[in-house]
Amino acid sequence: MEACLFAEERLKEHLLEFIEDREDPFDIDFLVRCCLQPVSKIKIHDLLCEFVEEGKIIRLDDRHYLSTRVLMKRWLKQKIKKIESNVSFDELELPRKLIDQVMRLLKEKPELGYVDAADFVRDAIRRSLLRK
Amino acid sequence: MPRTIAKAEAEYVFVKIPKSLLDEVDKAVGKHGYRSRTEFVKDAIRSLLREYGMYKSERE
Numbered sequence: 001m002e003a004c005l006f007a008e009e010r011l012k013e014h015l016l017e018f019i020e021d022r023e024d025p026f027d028i029d030f031l032v033r034c035c036l037q038p039v040s041k042i043k044i045h046d047l048l049c050e051f052v053e054e055g056k057i058i059r060l061d062d063r064h065y066l067s068t069r070v071l072m073k074r075w076l077k078q079k080i081k082k083i084e085s086n087v088s089f090d091e092l093e094l095p096r097k098l099i100d101q102v103m104r105l106l107k108e109k110p111e112l113g114y115v116d117a118a119d120f121v122r123d124a125i126r127r128s129l130l131r132k
Numbered sequence: 133m134p135r136t137i138a139k140a141e142a143e144y145v146f147v148k149i150p151k152s153l154l155d156e157v158d159k160a161v162g163k164h165g166y167r168s169r170t171e172f173v174k175d176a177i178r179s180l181l182r183e184y185g186m187y188k189s190e191r192e
Contacts, residue, residue, distance in 0.1 A: 087150050087151075087152075088150070088151045089148040089149060089150055089151060090148075090149055090150075090151050090154050091146040091147065091148055091149075092146065092147050092148075092149050092154070092169070092170060092173060093144045093145075093146055093170065094144065094145060094146075094147055094170065094173065094174065094177070095143065095144060095145075095174070096143050096144060096145050097143075098174060098177055098178070099145050099147070101181055101186060101187065101188060102177065102181065104186065105181060105184055105186045108186075109184065112184070117147065118147050118148050118149070120177075120180070121147050121149065121173065121176075121177060122149060122150070122153060123180065124173070124176040124177045124179065124180040125149070125153055125156075125157060125172075125173055125176050126153070127176065127179070127180060128160075128172070128175070128176035128179060128180075129156050129157070129160060132160055132163075132164055
């Protein structure tokens with residue numbers, strides 16, 4: 001009985017590994033075909049139901065499923081692209097000596113959290129605008 | 133002549149700033165007596181460097 005439960009847990013683990021990063025929707029027949037050892041359709045169906053309940057996959061229609069992780073990745077990619085395309089930039093010419101001082105600060109105090117000199121400059125502008 | 137250009141290029145760097153932020157700067161420039169948006173931004177950088185105790189006059 002214990003060995004049976006262990007095997008079931010292993011199957012669940014392996015199945016999740018197999019479908020988690022799968023870019024295309026999948027169905028039960030496909031998963032049964034991909035299993036190295038014979039597994040019943042009902043067993044796969046039960047495991048998929050568990051994954052749906054746990055939020056690891058979603059059911060697309062009567063047959064197909066898709067990993068929640070893949071879905072989230074796609075959604076985030078689109079969102080990031082949208083944000084980037086909405087922001088337009090202008091270039092500003094600034095004295096190198098001043099930017100060198102900024103670079104020195106970023107090197108000496110990484111704990112301030114600035115990603116690069118432009119990040120610092122943008123923060124300086126925002127602070128200055130708030131003060132005025 | 134090309135040398136002068138090269139020297140000028142070496143003394144300045146280009147920094148990317150969101151247009152929306154520069155629009156705000158443009159509004160503040162006239163109000164607070166700055167000659168240009170660059171002057172405003174340079175002053176803002178110096179202030180923040182000073183806050184962190186890192187500002188040295190560029191002539192030094």
